[in-house]
Amino acid sequence: MKNIICLRDTEQPLIIEHDNWILIKELEDIDQHSEHEKLILPFSLWVESVEHQPANRAKAVWLQNDADIYTLSPWLEQLELIALDFPKFTDGRAYSQAVELRTRLKWKGELRATGDVLRDQLSHMHRCGFDSFAVREDKDVFDAIKGISGISTMYAGSVLNPEPLFRRRQDIR
Numbered sequence: 001m002k003n004i005i006c007l008r009d010t011e012q013p014l015i016i017e018h019d020n021w022i023l024i025k026e027l028e029d030i031d032q033h034s035e036h037e038k039l040i041l042p043f044s045l046w047v048e049s050v051e052h053q054p055a056n057r058a059k060a061v062w063l064q065n066d067a068d069i070y071t072l073s074p075w076l077e078q079l080e081l082i083a084l085d086f087p088k089f090t091d092g093r094a095y096s097q098a099v100e101l102r103t104r105l106k107w108k109g110e111l112r113a114t115g116d117v118l119r120d121q122l123s124h125m126h127r128c129g130f131d132s133f134a135v136r137e138d139k140d141v142f143d144a145i146k147g148i149s150g151i152s153t154m155y156a157g158s159v160l161n162p163e164p165l166f167r168r169r170q171d172i173r
Helices: 027-032 043-052 069-078 093-103 119-127 165-172
Strands: 003-006 015-018 021-023 038-042 060-063 081-086 110-115
Touching: 021 081, 038 043, 043 060, 043 069, 060 069, 069 093, 081 093, 093 110, 093 119, 110 119
Parallel strands: 021 038, 038 060, 060 081, 081 110
Antiparallel strands: 003 015
16 A cells, blocks of 8 residues: 655644555556556646546646646646656656746646655755655655654745745744
8 A cells, every 4th residue: 555645734633644655657557557546647647638538537647847837728627636756866857847837837736746756855846846745665655754743934935935035024023
């Protein structure tokens, strides 16, 4: 059973839940799943499936970190989940994609970090707009959750709170 870490809103604490979505990376993998399963398709496959089957069961896309997120614009209303790829922990392009989705495209749905997702990255991922995290399968999800709750004060602005700490402190006085 695969689990993910979720932050559904700022009032709700972190939760670990069973992942009901299946990430598909290759076209031939689609046929292995029933029509009742929730699939995350690579964007190019998703577009193709929407064009051929408008009542498509896939309500989620997987976007590689070198893709232009603005190509999603016409379909954002049809999506429940967008999964952004971290192919290795040293490649942070998906952070920028997340910020763009949340700030410029005003994406309100679930934004999931996938790939080489590790404990030390979760706090920053969350600040960039991710609200679910598919932690690498060889890592303990219960240990990884500490990566979000471990930092109590954020100094810089973020997607969650655009005001830097010094401006927030001015508001307090």
